[in-house]
Amino acid sequence: MKIREFLFGKPVYVQDEEFGRLQWIATHRKGQGYFEGTRTFGPTGHTLTITLDAPSTGPTAAQRAFWHAIEARYLQLTDAAQKLIEAELRHWKPGFTVHDFQAEFWPVGLDIPSLAESQPVEWELAFETIHDPDHTVTILWRSFEPYFVRIDG
Numbered sequence: 001m002k003i004r005e006f007l008f009g010k011p012v013y014v015q016d017e018e019f020g021r022l023q024w025i026a027t028h029r030k031g032q033g034y035f036e037g038t039r040t041f042g043p044t045g046h047t048l049t050i051t052l053d054a055p056s057t058g059p060t061a062a063q064r065a066f067w068h069a070i071e072a073r074y075l076q077l078t079d080a081a082q083k084l085i086e087a088e089l090r091h092w093k094p095g096f097t098v099h100d101f102q103a104e105f106w107p108v109g110l111d112i113p114s115l116a117e118s119q120p121v122e123w124e125l126a127f128e129t130i131h132d133p134d135h136t137v138t139i140l141w142r143s144f145e146p147y148f149v150r151i152d153g
Contacts, residue, residue: 016037019039019050022037035050046107051109051110051111053112066112066123070110076144077141088149089131089137092151104131105127105128106127123140124139134153
């Protein structure tokens with residue numbers, strides 16, 4: 001037995017029909033946690049790290065439908081996010097402009113919430129960029145409207 005398994009228990013995985021192999025990450029609250037995995041994102045072909053706030057039985061049908069909605073609206077989402085990204089990056093680089101979003105930014109992470117009855121849905125989509133390889137640009141959304149940019153690095 002490996003030390004990590006001895007201290008934290010053996011990792012638990014589920015095989016989801018849409019998201020593939022996901023690892024259950026338990027939190028300090030008994031019976032609660034989330035899933036992590038990777039998935040190819042259809043609109044770009046990039047592999048995303050996905051985090052799903054879901055019950056231990058796996059992602060829900062609503063989360064799968066939400067994933068498909070994000071894929072279907074990706075170009076509209078990036079058009080909306082571009083304005084916020086440009087405004088935020090101008091604080092760092094005066095006069096900053098995105099010339100070709102799809103070539104300059106690519107998605108690397110997606111957090112999908114539990115999609116309980118609360119509306120609007122708040123979620124995150126993270127990008128890496130050619131403009132600064134040491135930082136990740138994360139867009140926070142309410143439903144399909146971007147409302148905040150966070151730059152981490």
